[in-house]
Amino acid sequence: MTAFNELMAHQRETEALSQVAGRLGWDQETMMPRGASEQRSEEMAAMEGVLHARRTDPRVGEWLSAATGPDPVGEAQLRHIRRSYARMTKVPASLAQEIARVTSMAQGIWAEARAKDDVAAFLPTLGQVIALRQQEAAALAAGGDLYDALIDDYEPGATAASIGAIFDRMRPRLVALREAVLGASYQPPKLEGVFPKQAQLELAREVATAFGYDWNRGRLDLAVHPFSSGSGDDARITTRVVESDPFNCFYSTIHEVGHACYELGIDPAYRLTPLGAGVSMGVHESQSRIYENQMGRGRAFTGWLHGQMQARFGDFGIADPVAFYGTVNRVQPGFIRTEADEVHYNLHIMMRFDLERALIRGDLAVADLEGAWNDRFKADFGVAVARPSQGMLQDVHWSVGLFGYFPTYSLGNVYAGCLNTALRAAVPALDEDLARGDARSGTGWLRDNLQRHGGLYEPREVIARACGFEPSEEPLLEYLETKFRAIYRL
């Protein structure tokens, strides 16, 4: 056996075990009895210990020194293993353990603080988490920028400077669009009524089928916070049901179908290898977002959805499909990122990006975070935050140490904008298909041009290859301006 083959055999078992750990996480959020949570955390810790030992096994370093990739695919495999090994061996084991311990504890403290709207109860822990992530970033950055070192974990190749430049160009146009839309004399009707749970779930399954979700290699369950989970031949999705807001269920489903279709669309030859999963958070989010927004919230698909909802829920007060299209896309200033419309969403992210970068670089003290958040929110959204659960306590991310993760959501939107331009040019009949509730021509193009590559190319490169042009924010901004000016009759 060559060093390359030995390394790949070792890696394959590691990937299989990593799938097991992921499925354990899925079980925890969907199936696990409540009383099992303490035991489960021990089971998870044991799995993490096994994975960590395998990933930092000194033999991996030896194999990496000796191995050469037999072809470009092999080279890409080595690139991923090399990056992961370098990251994991640069961070001292004691620091990694301390981060795991503190963030696991911090999540509970954050949840309690949010429930009580008690910022002070969370700040000391948040300070600890930031200090630990700063130490980790210092170990990784080797003198470079701390925040860049953290971003790199989620979006290889991206930097605070490159993202900041995109955001600087986006912000004035989004603010202008927001002002125009909120000041428009036409406002789409609001959805009202009660939409029974079982019927929502049945339609959610239809919607997932419409987007080409492969039920033979996945399943749909309920979760408090919808997510998708798993790679290869087992990519599961979850959704949630709010009886007053069926769009929550349907669009959570489409979003997670986008993530799962990416995983299921990867070349089967890459299964259980480093290339066998989505290449970055940003590219992953581009898939969930193009399914959810550019396809799912377009005029064509909402027309089909409107008919389905009428058939299942009867007359729910919005008879005109054009008005319904506006209803699905209503723009409203709101405090909560996860509930934001397409116009507001990226403004939420930009704000978090600026704040967390300042926190990690040491330019903003934890004690000043709440004030900074509330000032910025008032400036960007025009409303004052009344309670911290609407403000800096709303997201779980920082409590679990996810600094550098938020900007990948907006990168995903930017990439989705680019892909949408290319997709529409390549599949001119897409809207006809979507109007019949069949998104498979869109899914097929995305699979053939992007999803199948898995981790073969770097994030920006895989987008550029699929699009035929270098990605930028311009297609997203044009898409948003055109769409929302039409809906609001501007």
Next chain:
Amino acid sequence: MTAFNELMAHQRETEALSQVAGRLGWDQETMMPRGASEQRSEEMAAMEGVLHARRTDPRVGEWLSAATGPDPVGEAQLRHIRRSYARMTKVPASLAQEIARVTSMAQGIWAEARAKDDVAAFLPTLGQVIALRQQEAAALAAGGDLYDALIDDYEPGATAASIGAIFDRMRPRLVALREAVLGASYQPPKLEGVFPKQAQLELAREVATAFGYDWNRGRLDLAVHPFSSGSGDDARITTRVVESDPFNCFYSTIHEVGHACYELGIDPAYRLTPLGAGVSMGVHESQSRIYENQMGRGRAFTGWLHGQMQARFGDFGIADPVAFYGTVNRVQPGFIRTEADEVHYNLHIMMRFDLERALIRGDLAVADLEGAWNDRFKADFGVAVARPSQGMLQDVHWSVGLFGYFPTYSLGNVYAGCLNTALRAAVPALDEDLARGDARSGTGWLRDNLQRHGGLYEPREVIARACGFEPSEEPLLEYLETKFRAIYRL
């Protein structure tokens, strides 16, 4: 850290990983999408590899040499680890791998042979499985009896001689009881009708609650072959639904509740240690059986069940609760072990015990198995086997190498008979409780006197301690004779 503490820390992680592997098995039978099965087998193999490496880690041998138990509980922990380590290190890794490979393949071949009633297609594989298990037994037995070496894995302390002696005493009395019952002039009515799936499942949940199943630490799902899974704070059960036969659903549920209550009833101090699971297959089966039969199929509980069924299914043709008690306990000669009544069940096991012992000892050739099975069946059950799927191909056990396992089912029945005598003496009001659909006083006594000990005592010892007398087949036989003579008005 002492050697004992180091060993226990290592063992605790192994137990946690073993729970993870078990939950993966649960997922496979209940939740996994069909298309994931190939990938899953790689994930399972990776988990098994991790567990095998941990269990045969040479450090375990070193710790075992150096460790002394700080107290009787510690001594019992060491006894379990020592036994497992000795077994796993006596069998060469290459043989263990070959057994895993062949039995995994054999299961598919068996399933296909059964579907086609084609014995010849299965025999070569069965021969291979037997030869491999003989080799394994030889490695374990160190000159002793091969079949005893296999039994010891499922029921430490039991031997073919001790089990054979019990069976020799049981057989004539069971055959006599069977003859009497089948020849009786009174025959209880047969249940007929269609019992909708959803209502069956709702009542199954009520039934599980009646037996004290802790929903906070478990859950109920559907599976093709019902099973229970998991220890500590996560012991899940499954059942199945046949619309023409609701007893299948209800009594599968009670049976699995018995297994799960055992696991959930173990002293929490033993969680994720070798003492934290049921001590043997026989003792496990004693719990499932006493819940299912001595409590669940008794006159008192069937009275409650009768009322519940009338409330949910309306008039189903059996209005008298005494007649219904007979219906639940109808004795019929049948080919299939898993569908057998209490009178016939152990006759099925005895037959398998004699045949598999002869196969392992080399006294019966694989080519002669079908003839031997059919002759014996005709002699014991009075009917001729028409198709091998009704005969020697009916059970999965032999295809996966489970030789020495069948007799533990009957040992479980024997132990359940003993425990029932002690339980009735200790909880005289049990039948009053059962008649109200509340088995918790029975569950409570079993937990306090048996379940809580987990692996602390050897199998026979834990039964003797709970009962206050040495276990024998006599209580079971008396219980069966009394019960069935009354039902059949003899």
